[in-house]
Amino acid sequence: MNDVHQLLFAHRSIRKYTDQAVDKELLRTLVQAGQAAATSSFLQGATVIRVRDPERRERIATLAGNQVHVRTAPEFLVLCADLKRPGSCCEQYNKPFAGDFTEHFIIATVDVALMAQNMVVAAEAAGLGVCYIGGIRNNPREISDLLKLPRGVYPVFGLCLGYPAQDPEVKPRLPLDVVLKEECYSDEGDAQRIAEYDEVVREYYRTRTGGGHGICWSEQVAGLLSEKSRPHMRQFLADQGFTMK
Amino acid sequence: MNDVHQLLFAHRSIRKYTDQAVDKELLRTLVQAGQAAATSSFLQGATVIRVRDPERRERIATLAGNQVHVRTAPEFLVLCADLKRPGSCCEQYNKPFAGDFTEHFIIATVDVALMAQNMVVAAEAAGLGVCYIGGIRNNPREISDLLKLPRGVYPVFGLCLGYPAQDPEVKPRLPLDVVLKEECYSDEGDAQRIAEYDEVVREYYRTRTGGGHGICWSEQVAGLLSEKSRPHMRQFLADQGFTMK
Incomplete structure (x- = not known):
């Protein structure tokens, strides 16, 4: 087993974080590492929304089932499946949009998950801890309104990031x-x-x-x-x- | 950027492989690294099927859109979303099975994708190249019959693995x-x-x-x-x- 394998095997969700901020450049590197994952048919059907505003965070934490770490994490991202961006290319090329099949839903959802997992591995390799937040699907309409998600975009899950203040x-x-x-x-x-x-x-x-x-x-x-x-x-x-x- | 970040940024699909076999223990380590990824509600809704039989491989390669690397890859895995395994626990506890909501489909599909991406990272860290095969959804009924997938299980994508004989x-x-x-x-x-x-x-x-x-x-x-x-x-x-x- 090599170092990367050991890193992967050591994963556990982290829900308590130190006060240390996540460097903005590091955060950008993590998202780019996510983008480097495979993407079905080159669709790149994922958009990441970084939420910093304390009120919006508080609201999302409540909507996601009162998960306090959504509020307290130094960084909180919402990972969205996005067919709007590629879909708008249909207009550009005067083609009808037909991206409303189950298959398109699968492609975009898988794209988001592959991207997210790369981000998680990159984050843990940098000493960060993470926690996926499926709870944003508790109230997806309210979350989507808060994040102004247009038609063609849905929030798949959230991701808390920060330096661990626990060692589960x-x-x-x-x-x-x-x-x-x-x-x-x-x-x-x-x-x-x-x-x-x-x-x-x-x-x-x-x-x-x-x-x-x-x-x-x-x-x-x-x-x-x-x-x-x-x-x-x-x-x-x-x-x-x-x-x- | 650290070594793991560099590994992630270096990803590209590999479709040509050397003759070198993938060590069985390494393969098992890769799948375990996959299992180490987060799993929604602890469902662990993924099953991996390793296909070695040349005839079955040939058939899958054809069904997946004549992708020759499905036949030639030293290892080929089919990653399945699996609600049958956890679903059978309902019987055991005399509870009715209600796992047929869209949400369950999302949970299981995301579980598979997170697991797969960890496997891919682990594989690339061991010098292997990989290629996701979404083409198994071209003919999912035939593929499911070939792999004897029961109700509650569906093939999300395939994964070819081998030592790279190309450097795209x-x-x-x-x-x-x-x-x-x-x-x-x-x-x-x-x-x-x-x-x-x-x-x-x-x-x-x-x-x-x-x-x-x-x-x-x-x-x-x-x-x-x-x-x-x-x-x-x-x-x-x-x-x-x-x-x-």
């Missing part, structure tokens, strides 16, 4: 053989592997700083998938032009 | 100020920035190894967004259980 443990992941399959999909043997993993997760939650609920992975995801999740998303996306034909 | 230029990206905005979305000044960038891209295509078509970014993405793109995706996803409520 790395969260254990599923056993590799559950996730990596040879030739075909198969879940043979996975029940036992997951049962063992569940005990590891239970122990992680029991012992981590601040204590925890001690539930296991299976129970946690069963809870997640047995309830409606952000049922407003479909209509919100349609309103933003992502009709997913 | 890095493809120029949009100017940073087009992509990074302060406080709110705005495209003020972008028309001029993009016009200048278009000339850079035109030059890149004109001069790159093997010659090129010499079109610019705006023209390329106008073409992409003015035509139907994989219009089968919506129905395919619904058939796989991603109904996007």
